[in-house]
Amino acid sequence: MTNKPKLKLATTSLAGCFGCHMSFLDMDERLVELLEQIEFDRSPFTDIKQLGPCDIGLIEGGVCNAENVHVLRTFREHCRILVAVGACAINGGVPAMRNHYSLQECLEEVYLNSPDTVNPHIPNDPELPLLLDKVYPVHEVVKIDYFLPGCPPTGDAFYSLLKDLIGGREPQVEKGRLRYD
Amino acid sequence: MTTEPEPKLICIDGQEIPFQHGQTIMDAALAAGIYIPHLCHFPGITPQGNCKLCTVEVNGKPLTACTSPAADGQQIRNNTTELNEARKALTQMLFMEGNHICPSCEKTGNCPLQAMAYHLGMLHGRFPAQYPLRQVDASHPTIMLDRDRCILCSLCVRASREVDGKNVFAIAGRGIHASLIVNTSSGKLADSDIEPSDLAAKICPVGAILIKEHGYDAPIGRRIFDQHKISEIGLEKEIVARVKSDDQ
Ligand code: SF4
Numbered sequence: 001m002t003n004k005p006k007l008k009l010a011t012t013s014l015a016g017c018f019g020c021h022m023s024f025l026d027m028d029e030r031l032v033e034l035l036e037q038i039e040f041d042r043s044p045f046t047d048i049k050q051l052g053p054c055d056i057g058l059i060e061g062g063v064c065n066a067e068n069v070h071v072l073r074t075f076r077e078h079c080r081i082l083v084a085v086g087a088c089a090i091n092g093g094v095p096a097m098r099n100h101y102s103l104q105e106c107l108e109e110v111y112l113n114s115p116d117t118v119n120p121h122i123p124n125d126p127e128l129p130l131l132l133d134k135v136y137p138v139h140e141v142v143k144i145d146y147f148l149p150g151c152p153p154t155g156d157a158f159y160s161l162l163k164d165l166i167g168g169r170e171p172q173v174e175k176g177r178l179r180y181d
Numbered sequence: 182m183t184t185e186p187e188p189k190l191i192c193i194d195g196q197e198i199p200f201q202h203g204q205t206i207m208d209a210a211l212a213a214g215i216y217i218p219h220l221c222h223f224p225g226i227t228p229q230g231n232c233k234l235c236t237v238e239v240n241g242k243p244l245t246a247c248t249s250p251a252a253d254g255q256q257i258r259n260n261t262t263e264l265n266e267a268r269k270a271l272t273q274m275l276f277m278e279g280n281h282i283c284p285s286c287e288k289t290g291n292c293p294l295q296a297m298a299y300h301l302g303m304l305h306g307r308f309p310a311q312y313p314l315r316q317v318d319a320s321h322p323t324i325m326l327d328r329d330r331c332i333l334c335s336l337c338v339r340a341s342r343e344v345d346g347k348n349v350f351a352i353a354g355r356g357i358h359a360s361l362i363v364n365t366s367s368g369k370l371a372d373s374d375i376e377p378s379d380l381a382a383k384i385c386p387v388g389a390i391l392i393k394e395h396g397y398d399a400p401i402g403r404r405i406f407d408q409h410k411i412s413e414i415g416l417e418k419e420i421v422a423r424v425k426s427d428d429q
């Protein structure tokens with residue numbers, strides 16, 4: 001074992017379903033090996049809330065509200081390498097299907113008109129982050145260094161991305177393994 | 182004394198291949214087993230040169246292989262880094278100009294557009310996503326038309342006219358305002374004479390025209406592009422044959 005300092009890895013889920021994070025865990029026992037070379041910073045896996053300086057940031061999910069914008073910019077500021085992970089981060093994915101409708105139409109459909117609504121009203125608690133007019137891919141908000149497609153990317157895809165980055169190589173997605181679903 | 186006519190040859194990426202009078206560069210390449218990426222070409226249907234994916238350099242000039250006649254001695258560059266990068270950019274534009282949400286599309290795994298993007302190594306959309314607002318036509322009992330995914334290749338238009346002997350579809354408008362329309366006074370598919378067994382109902386290279394109630398029939402692993410690469414020659418017929426058009 002070398003004494004090389006471990007790389008710091010942060011992850012977050014914006015407008016996503018946590019499927020990418022679940023798939024990350026599909027690396028199974030290889031996580032043990034990876035943890036010899038990386039350590040987590042802010043991530044749903046650690047519950048660390050404050051982001052420190054990091055080597056790698058993985059972004060799941062597109063950008064649907066003001067808080068997503070804030071988190072994404074914070075990741076960009078703190079991470080040397082930022083990777084858009086999964087269909088939603090890359091092109092908005094399933095949440096972007098709301099882009100067909102105005103925000104008003106979406107809110108009315110969900111909170112006022114849907115048949116099983118009890119006490120219909122549109123939530124307006126000041127704590128709630130404001131929704132954006134549309135769901136955006138992350139690369140339209142900050143510069144992204146690498147992209148890992150898939151819905152979700154497989155555990156193998158995460159593993160090869162991280163091995164490449166740990167080894168100081170440009171991550172390569174083998175063409176035969178490319179999947180958008 | 183008669184002499185055998187010299188065989189006419191074109192040269193693609195250094196490989197000489199024969200062609201017959203009247204063949205396009207695409208026809209000759211496919212016959213010789215050489216893949217030139219294409220989305221709007223279908224064997225036997227009049228080519229129209231819409232998608233530009235088949236752009237090759239002929240004696241240094243970019244031309245669409247599907248519409249350019251083969252001519253003796255042409256020096257053609259096809260599988261080059263530059264051309265494939267340009268093809269990738271075109272494919273990225275096709276993705277960004279429509280609403281292509283692969284994980285929620287019934288065509289996923291059987292989709293030539295998606296397979297083309299895999300072939301060209303597309304990792305992201307590169308251009309600003311347009312998220313256009315387009316009409317869905319679910320009026321027909323067995324055929325669905327979701328214009329969100331239409332890439333305006335016009336294969337359905339041509340297949341309906343040339344093969345089905347009907348005239349169900351047309352492209353209206355120009356440039357970014359172009360859209361696929363149905364040739365009925367209501368504009369609805371239900372009022373047309375399209376049938377699920379028509380080539381026009383099966384030929385769509387994206388998930389814009391779909392046979393209803395057959396989405397996700399083939400599980401992951403058994404879909405066309407789980408088993409094939411788009412660069413395999415002659416796949417078009419197989420793709421169409423695999424579209425289920427009745428209850429099997
Ligand atoms: S509906 Fe399909 S076949 Fe018809 S023009 Fe659009 S992409 Fe082409």
Ligand code: FES
Nearest residue numbers: 219230232233247
């Ligand atoms: S296949 Fe030639 S332009 Fe589309």
